[in-house]
Structures are given as C-alpha cells and as structure tokens.
Amino acid sequence: MDIETTVAYLYLAAAACFVIGLHLMNNPATARRGNLLSGGAMAVAVAATVALLISWGTVTTTAWLVIVAGAATGSAAGVYAARRVQMTAMPQLVSLFNAVGGGAAALLAAAHLLPEVAPGARLTVPGALDLLIGTVAFTGSLVAAGKLQGWVPGRPITYRGARVVPLVLAAGFVAGALWLVLAPDRLAGLLLLIAAAAAFGVAMVLPIGGADMPVVISALNAATGLAVALAGFVLDELVLVIAGALVGASGSILTKLMAEAMNRSVLRIMLGGFGTGDGEGAAGAGPGAQVRTVSAEDVAIQLAYADRVVIVPGYGLAAAQAQHEVAALAALLEERGVNVTYAVHPVAGRMPGHMNVLLAEADVPYPQLRDLEQANPEFPQADVALVVGANDVTNPAARRPGTPVSGMPILDVDRARSVVVIKRSMGQGYAGIDNELYTDPRTGMLFADAKQALTDLVASVRAFVR
Amino acid sequence: MSTPLVIVITVFVLSLLVGFEVISKVPPTLHTPLMSGANAVHGVVVIGALLVAAVADNLVGYLLAFAAVAFGAANVVGGYVVTDRMLHMFRARPRATGRREG
Numbered sequence: 001m002d003i004e005t006t007v008a009y010l011y012l013a014a015a016a017c018f019v020i021g022l023h024l025m026n027n028p029a030t031a032r033r034g035n036l037l038s039g040g041a042m043a044v045a046v047a048a049t050v051a052l053l054i055s056w057g058t059v060t061t062t063a064w065l066v067i068v069a070g071a072a073t074g075s076a077a078g079v080y081a082a083r084r085v086q087m088t089a090m091p092q093l094v095s096l097f098n099a100v101g102g103g104a105a106a107l108l109a110a111a112h113l114l115p116e117v118a119p120g121a122r123l124t125v126p127g128a129l130d131l132l133i134g135t136v137a138f139t140g141s142l143v144a145a146g147k148l149q150g151w152v153p154g155r156p157i158t159y160r161g162a163r164v165v166p167l168v169l170a171a172g173f174v175a176g177a178l179w180l181v182l183a184p185d186r187l188a189g190l191l192l193l194i195a196a197a198a199a200f201g202v203a204m205v206l207p208i209g210g211a212d213m214p215v216v217i218s219a220l221n222a223a224t225g226l227a228v229a230l231a232g233f234v235l236d237e238l239v240l241v242i243a244g245a246l247v248g249a250s251g252s253i254l255t256k257l258m259a260e261a262m263n264r265s266v267l268r269i270m271l272g273g274f275g276t277g278d279g280e281g282a283a284g285a286g287p288g289a290q291v292r293t294v295s296a297e298d299v300a301i302q303l304a305y306a307d308r309v310v311i312v313p314g315y316g317l318a319a320a321q322a323q324h325e326v327a328a329l330a331a332l333l334e335e336r337g338v339n340v341t342y343a344v345h346p347v348a349g350r351m352p353g354h355m356n357v358l359l360a361e362a363d364v365p366y367p368q369l370r371d372l373e374q375a376n377p378e379f380p381q382a383d384v385a386l387v388v389g390a391n392d393v394t395n396p397a398a399r400r401p402g403t404p405v406s407g408m409p410i411l412d413v414d415r416a417r418s419v420v421v422i423k424r425s426m427g428q429g430y431a432g433i434d435n436e437l438y439t440d441p442r443t444g445m446l447f448a449d450a451k452q453a454l455t456d457l458v459a460s461v462r463a464f465v466r
Numbered sequence: 467m468s469t470p471l472v473i474v475i476t477v478f479v480l481s482l483l484v485g486f487e488v489i490s491k492v493p494p495t496l497h498t499p500l501m502s503g504a505n506a507v508h509g510v511v512v513i514g515a516l517l518v519a520a521v522a523d524n525l526v527g528y529l530l531a532f533a534a535v536a537f538g539a540a541n542v543v544g545g546y547v548v549t550d551r552m553l554h555m556f557r558a559r560p561r562a563t564g565r566r567e568g
Contacts, residue, residue, distance in 0.1 A: 025499065028495060028496060032553035035549045036550065046512060053520045063519055063528070067520070070534070071512075074535065074539025078542070081548075083551070090498060090548070094548075098508075098541075100541045104514075104515055104538040111530040111531065217501075224505075229478055231514045235518070237517070238477050240511065241481065246481055246482075246485040247507050247508040248485065253489050353499065357499065
C-alpha cells in the first residue's frame with residue numbers, strides 16, 4: 001500500500017472519530033472523552049499529512065519554514081487564548097476561533113484561484129463559494145466577538161440605507177464570483193469578491209443586537225463548516241468535506257434551537273434591528289402596580305427554612321460573574337438540608353448551555369441542573385424560587401398572546417410558593433416589556449448587583465440562622 | 467486524477483445527514499461545549515493549509531500559506547484545548563467530599 005492510500009485510510013478513520021466524538025458529547029459523562037477522541041484523531045490526521053508532504057520530497061525549505069512558523073504562531077496563540085480566557089468570555093473566544101477558521105478556508109481558496117493558476121469550473125465554482133462564505137464568516141465573527149467583548153457597541157447599529165448597503169455588497173460579491181468563474185485569470189474579480197464579502201460580513205452583523213450574538217455566532221460557525229467543506233472540493237480532500245459538512249449541520253441545528261428558545265425566527269434575527277426599544281407598547285402591569293422590596297436578611301431566613309429551593313440563574317448572573325457566589329449559597333443551604341436545584345433556561349447566559357459551563361466552573365454537580373422540561377413540573381413544589389438576573393425567560397406574559405414574548409418557552413417561576421428576584425433595577429429585559437412576575441404579590445424584589453446580593457445572602461444565612 | 471465530482475457531492479450530502487442525526491440528540495446542557503467542539507472540528511482546514519503551503523513557490527503564495535497555516539492551527543489547537551477545559555469542569559459530584567446531592 002503506497003503512502004497516499006495509507007494517508008487516505010487514516011483520514012477516513014479520523015473522520016469516523018469526529019462523528020463518534022460528537023456523538024459522545026450527547027452525555028456529560030462521556031463528553032470529555034468524545035472531545036479527546038476527536039482531538040486525537042485530528043492529531044493523527046495532521047501527522048499523516050506531514051508524513052505525506054515529507055514523502056513527496058518536493059517541498060522546498062522555504063515552504064517548510066513557512067509551515068513551521070505558521071503552525072508555531074497559530075498553536076501558541078490558540079493555546080494561550082484557550083488557557084487564559086475567563087469562562088464568561090467563552091462566546092467571544094469561540095467566535096474568534098471561528099473567525100480564523102473561516103479566514104483559513106478563504107485563504108486556501110484565494111491561493112488556489114490566484115491568476116496564474118487559471119483552474120477550470122470544477123475548482124472555480126466551489127472556490128468562489130468558499131472564498132465568499134469563508135470571508136463573510138471571518139469578518140462577521142470578528143464583529144460578533146467585538147460586540148460581546150464591548151469593543152464594538154452591542155446595541156443594533158443602524159444608519160440611513162442600512163437595508164440597501166448589504167444588497168449592494170451582495171450584488172458586488174455575486175458579480176465578483178461570476179467574474180472569477182467565467183474568467184479565472186482576472187485578479188480584479190478575486191479582489192472584488194473578497195472586498196464585497198468582507199464588507200458584507202461587517203454590514204450583516206452590525207445591525208444585530210448584542211443579545212442575539214450567540215445565534216449569529218452559531219450561524220457563522222455553520223458557515224465556516226460549509227466553507228471548509230468547499231475547500232475540500234477545491235483541494236480534492238474528502239476529510240475536509242466530511243468534517244466541514246458535519247460542522248455545517250451542527251451549526252445549523254444549534255442556530256435553529258437557539259432561535260426557537262427565544263421565540264424568534266433566524267431570518268428576523270439576521271435582518272437585525274430588534275431591541276431598539278421603539279414602540280413595543282407596554283404589556284402587562286401598568287406603572288401603578290406595586291412592587292414588594294425585600295432585604296437580604298428577609299431572604300436569608302426564607303431560604304434557610306425552606307425545604308426546596310429552585311435557583312433560576314440568568315444573564316445578570318453571568319454578567320456579574322457571580323457563579324461562585326451562587327454555588328456557595330447553594331452549598332450552605334444544602335448543608336442545612338435544603339434541597340437545592342437549578343432551573344436553567346436554554347438561552348440563559350450568553351449562549352445555549354453557557355450557564356451550565358459557568359455553574360460547572362463553580363463546581364456545581366450537573367445532576368442538580370434542570371432544563372426547562374424538567375424544571376417546570378418542580379416549581380409548584382418549590383418553597384422559594386430564587387431568580388438571579390433573569391428577566392424575559394420568567395415573564396408569565398409569554399403565556400398570553402399579543403405580547404412581544406408570547407409563545408416563548410418560559411420557566412414557570414410564578415408557580416412556586418414564593419419568589420425572590422435579585423436584580424439591579426426594574427429595568428426591562430431584552431424584549432423591552434415589563435415583567436409581570438415582579439408585581440406578583442408573592443414576589444419579593446432584592447435590588448442589588450447579583451454578586452453583592454449573593455455574598456450578602458451567604459453572610460446573612462451564616463449570621464442569622466443557627 | 468481528481469475524485470469525480472459526483473463522489474465528492476455524495477460524501478458531502480451524507481456527511482450533512484450524519485451531522486444532523488448525531489447532533490440533534492445533544493441536550494442543551496452541552497450546547498456551548500458542542501459549539502466549541504464543532505468549531506474545533508472545522509479546524510481540519512489546517513490540513514488543507516498544509517497542502518497549499520507545500521506547493522507555494524512565490525512570495526504571495528508563501529504569505530497566504532503562512533496566514534492559512536497560522537489561522538488553521540489557532541482554530542484547531544485552541545478549539546480542542548478550550549473545549550477540553552470546559553468539559554473538564556462537568557462532573558457528577560463536587561470535588562470536595564462530604565456533600566451529597568439529594
């Protein structure tokens with residue numbers, strides 16, 4: 001068996017391991033093994049590629065230097081970022097890694113479509129698509145990461161002609177792509193395609209609000225997968241086609257799940273401009289409705305003498321990085337024999353499952369976590385539902401038609417015997433409406449930063465309750 | 467010399483279907499690690515970058531190849547490391563002993 005065939009079989013084995021690895025990620029108990037399997041297979045595939053290049057014997061010293069320098073630079077940057085990132089900043093980092101993946105796929109296409117190569121339509125059609133999708137994923141992911149990190153304003157950025165500019169840019173990249181396919185030796189077509197696609201990525205993400213960024217990142221992740229699959233068409237490498245298609249499928253599914261959890265359509269999110277606060281019409285409680293304010297001491301006593309407490313962590317908890325404080329409070333209550341569980345909404349935190357990661361970081365055992373379907377039947381038995389920085393996902397108005405949150409799956413927090421909401425102000429959530437939960441007579445509002453409030457609660461439980 | 471287009475398209479379509487099937491079963495708890503893990507899988511693009519770098523023979527080619535290899539390596543190495551860091555924290559029992567879950 002010659003080395004080309006051996007490498008092809010190794011690629012096939014690696015592709016199979018990617019699928020099995022993703023499958024093992026079905027379950028928290030096997031997920032880590034799945035990722036290690038996938039990573040190990042990737043290492044084998046890369047090593048096989050290097051062996052293949054050595055066997056050719058035609059790779060110049062300069063090319064080897066380029067490869068070694070590039071691999072060292074990229075690996076060092078990747079490991080550094082992966083080790084140093086805070087768990088709350090995870091969505092940005094995934095977006096950045098996605099950006100460079102898309103960029104790499106686009107660069108491959110550019111290298112292949114350079115004027116002097118002049119390939120046929122078998123290569124130029126997937127090549128042009130790869131360049132287009134990879135470039136959009138690159139600039140779009142950078143803007144998305146910037147919005148989450150605060151380098152780019154998170155609010156939807158709109159301007160005169162915000163609906164027209166993307167269309168003009170789309171026309172630009174379609175023209176560039178056609179130019180490239182029909183006359184592959186024209187550098188101008190290549191540059192037009194790259195410039196229009198890069199600007200399109202920026203113009204597409206800028207008008208979308210920061211809270212929608214997870215959906216955008218997920219969609220761009222799928223896009224990069226497609227770009228990599230197309231790069232596989234160009235390079236005639238099936239392992240790229242298989243892995244790229246797998247990611248394209250996973251990103252699409254995730255995008256749809258996330259959009260559904262927020263009761264929005266993917267299309268509406270991508271069109272942007274939601275959450276600008278114009279004319280949403282106050283639904284639910286009027287301005288005259290009474291809000292009951294409680295102190296940390298009141299809440300501490302209420303929690304300490306409860307049998308069952310359900311904690312509902314939300315975006316405010318992630319923003320305040322209060323996951324360790326909430327875990328400390330839960331541990332303290334458990335020591336007293338209180339049954340504590342966490343009800344995690346699919347979109348709690350900044351992206352689906354992000355809250356689970358934050359709670360895992362704070363050493364919360366995952367059997368204590370309940371997803372939406374598991375949590376809702378438990379609320380009527382809960383003595384206290386402790387809502388920490390979650391808003392729209394607890395609004396009972398979602399059960400009635402005619403409000404911006406109607407039909408959104410919510411946690412039935414209002415069915416608990418009593419409710420405590422930790423929140424900085426009466427400010428509205430992302431949907432821009434008042435939360436009827438806050439004016440429910442059984443709800444006490446503890447106005448404070450999540451981290452401070454939870455620290456106070458731990459101190460109060462220790463001080464007042466023996 | 468190259469694989470017939472219909473074969474490549476067949477592989478592409480079947481891989482998409484496998485992806486939908488495997489991934490639609492993942493619970494929301496693991497969506498963030500999954501997104502990160504899938505993100506690492508498309509770091510396979512680094513193999514393409516190596517193949518392109520190997521045949522580069524002019525300055526523009528070298529520059530494109532360097533950027534492609536560096537980007538691909540950052541994607542694949544960083545992606546797997548950060549996913550492992552996240553999954554390492556998922557555990558059924560707390561690290562400290564003595565606490566039992568109800």
